Amino acid sequence: MENVVLTIHLLLALALIGVVLMQRSEGGGLGMGGGGGGAVSGRAAATALGKVTWILAIGFIATSITLTIIAAQNASGSSVLDRLGDQPAAVEEVEDAPASDTLLPPGGDDADAPLVPRAD
Numbered sequence: 001m002e003n004v005v006l007t008i009h010l011l012l013a014l015a016l017i018g019v020v021l022m023q024r025s026e027g028g029g030l031g032m033g034g035g036g037g038g039a040v041s042g043r044a045a046a047t048a049l050g051k052v053t054w055i056l057a058i059g060f061i062a063t064s065i066t067l068t069i070i071a072a073q074n075a076s077g078s079s080v081l082d083r084l085g086d087q088p089a090a091v092e093e094v095e096d097a098p099a100s101d102t103l104l105p106p107g108g109d110d111a112d113a114p115l116v117p118r119a120d
Contacts, residue, residue: 002070009063016056023049 002067002074005063005066005070009060009067012056012060012063016053016060019049019053019056023053
């Protein structure tokens, strides 16, 4: 069910982007200074693209809310922090690791040099 709603959501998003890009620009932000008839005016002309944009936007919001509800139902009911508390705090020591006295700097006491195994 979630995959179907997600697929519809993605198709609506792509269609909404396409329809918005096909609309004619009124000039200026939010239609201001473009000679009236913009989004700020009282009665904007209801074109076919405007109606399709509204329908797609309502569908997009509806699928967004549906996906949120589905995700909330699928949640385990515990917090991520609660699940982190179940992990062991200490890391087990690796037995195959060489002892610290087996690694020496290659040229004497140079602290910045990489450590190499001691030749016995």
